[in-house]
């Protein structure tokens with residue numbers, strides 16, 4: 202379904218790499234491997250380099266988005282308030298790493314820079330909701346609120 | 361010419377030379393990590409930093425050209441401090457595994473730590489942890505040991521032009537890996553191991569088969585047979601401080617006997633056999649309208665590359681198994697019967713300069729009723745480790761000869777180990793087959809040496825045969841494109857995945873001496889020149905094999921035992 206995007210570009214032109222990645226992400230919400238292969242063939246750049254570029258920029262996603270998106274702020278103010286622990290706890294609880302989505306597609310975990318809510322640091326943003334001054338202990342409660350399907354088996358790494 | 365001063369020494373250097381090379385010319389070694397000879401410098405690691413008078417910061421010597429009157433300090437306290445800090449930061453993010461590491465004592469990070477006197481942990485921080493990729497039968501990737509110098513990436517992209525691995529992510533998360541962090545076996549990687557040869561640490565290494573071979577040697581039921589590839593005898597001496605280009609064939613044979621192998625044979629025997637089959641196949645294709653050009657098939661890295669990228673040309677690849685597979689196949693049929701050994705009890709170990717051969721020997725097509733032609737492959741480096749475990753002092757070994765009949769070989773077989781060698785060997789035999797006469801001049805100088813693509817036209821019996829030799833998989837594209845588009849004028853094309861051929865294979869000793877390839881190649885041509893017989897059809901044992909068992913080249917029996925098939929593997933790259 203992404204084949205059409207190539208109509209707007211010249212083959213073997215490295216400078217179209219990033220625009221093409223953006224186009225694919227607009228279609229699927231993330232960058233599926235087969236689309237990356239097609240881009241690699243079209244632009245004439247090895248797949249590994251395409252993937253390298255895609256993982257270098259935060260704007261690109263390599264896995265599909267979950268139903269809920271959790272953004273952990275790692276800005277300075279939050280950092281001072283131990284946001285690293287919050288991230289670590291979330292990764293543990295969800296059994297995924299930042300940038301990944303749980304196997305049941307319930308949660309996607311992301312890391313962001315300052316989201317302008319420093320006064321209530323440390324902050325996480327779940328979908329549109331800010332959760333401020335949170336501690337590691339609050340995490341299960343917060344997750345439960347968004348979890349729709351009953352957790353039968355534990356969420357696992359998607360890749 | 362410009363004149364500059366390095367550490368108080370007046371140095372005359374050519375214009376455009378880097379500070380690094382100028383210093384080297386007067387015996388000053390500036391350390392490097394990301395630098396690679398003959399490639400454009402990236403200036404990424406900064407370990408080569410030097411002080412240049414009048415410059416504010418430190419300057420990377422690998423990337424900066426000399427100029428008239430320049431004054432350089434390569435070893436000032438400031439330089440030392442800067443380098444030490446770089447090393448310390450690398451070490452703190454590196455597993456402290458030296459005692460159990462396969463690159464212990466041959467590791468550039470260790471050398472730097474030693475050189476800059478790192479004796480304590482000054483920056484203790486988070487260490488990255490990554491899973492080891494053991495997915496392929498040939499190599500392992502251990503990103504935790506990676507110091508991100510980028511040399512493997514450049515070898516893979518710029519030399520081999522495969523591009524299986526690259527830098528991904530950034531900052532602390534940065535890691536050199538395959539797309540989607542998948543296993544090498546399902547990536548574009550052809551397992552050539554050229555990246556291993558340039559890696560300063562153990563982040564890239566072969567998958568070791570030493571344990572498996574040791575177990576077989578201790579198994580009383582097993583009849584263990586070793587065979588040795590041509591390129592190994594020209595390189596293994598380097599691991600024992602012998603000068604580059606020392607031929608140690610006789611020592612290897614003795615060493616292998618001492619390890620407990622019942623027989624030590626020569627893969628060169630099978631190289632002669634390969635030539636008999638391949639030359640006949642070529643003539644057959646030319647005379648009977650088969651797919652042309654025909655490509656050689658002895659390099660499994662090349663075969664894997666074609667299967668994954670150009671399935672449409674697979675019928676152009678000679679169906680001959682590679683020499684060590686032929687040797688294994690003959691051992692488990694003809695030889696087993698001759699000696700009254702059950703083929704199931706024979707354990708064939710190939711000593712190879714190559715990492716891909718490990719993967720190759722596991723290919724299902726290279727098994728006869730689940731019995732593999734070759735049971736295990738040890739690289740040159742693994743053999744060195746094995747000798748060490750067994751307490752074999754290589755330098756002190758007496759020489760001995762290969763066993764027979766599968767130990768006899770001609771000079772034509774020896775040059776298989778170098779780019780152009782298979783072609784040259786095949787031409788010698790093809791000429792004889794077509795004319796009934798011996799070639800007057802055996803050497804084909806046009807197809808020797810390190811050029812990426814070597815072409816020639818050979819006249820045999822009024823027939824013009826156009827040949828090409830591709831030296832390094834990075835140079836194959838243009839040649840293949842011609843075949844795909846039907847424009848190829850060639851009849852016969854040799855492809856070796858490694859630059860220089862197997863002599864520079866991914867399983868060979870690791871060090872960065874630039875003359876190594878040429879010196880090793882010389883050994884093989886020397887063996888050829890000194891050989892009593894230099895044409896494969898003069899190998900008496902091969903003749904006997906045909907008489908007693910195979911009939912004639914390309915016979916039905918020969919096809920059954922010595923030939924194989926290839927498969928479209930493009931789809932494993934698409935999920």
Ligand code: SF4
Pocket residue numbers: 515516520522523524525548549550551552553554555556
């Ligand atoms: S083995 Fe060869 S193809 Fe594979 S990553 Fe290394 S250099 Fe690239």
Ligand code: SF4
Pocket residue numbers: 505506507508509510511512513536555558559560561563564
């Ligand atoms: S794997 Fe080795 S060669 Fe590649 S970047 Fe890491 S340390 Fe350098």
Ligand code: SF4
Pocket residue numbers: 552658659660661662713714715716717856857858861862863864865866
């Ligand atoms: S050129 Fe030789 S060492 Fe290199 S991949 Fe091919 S067979 Fe192996």
Ligand code: FES
Pocket residue numbers: 274275276277278279280314315316317318319320322323324
């Ligand atoms: S640093 Fe986290 S909201 Fe500003």
Ligand code: FES
Pocket residue numbers: 391392393394395402403404405406407408409420421422423
């Ligand atoms: S060796 Fe010069 S910057 Fe790395």
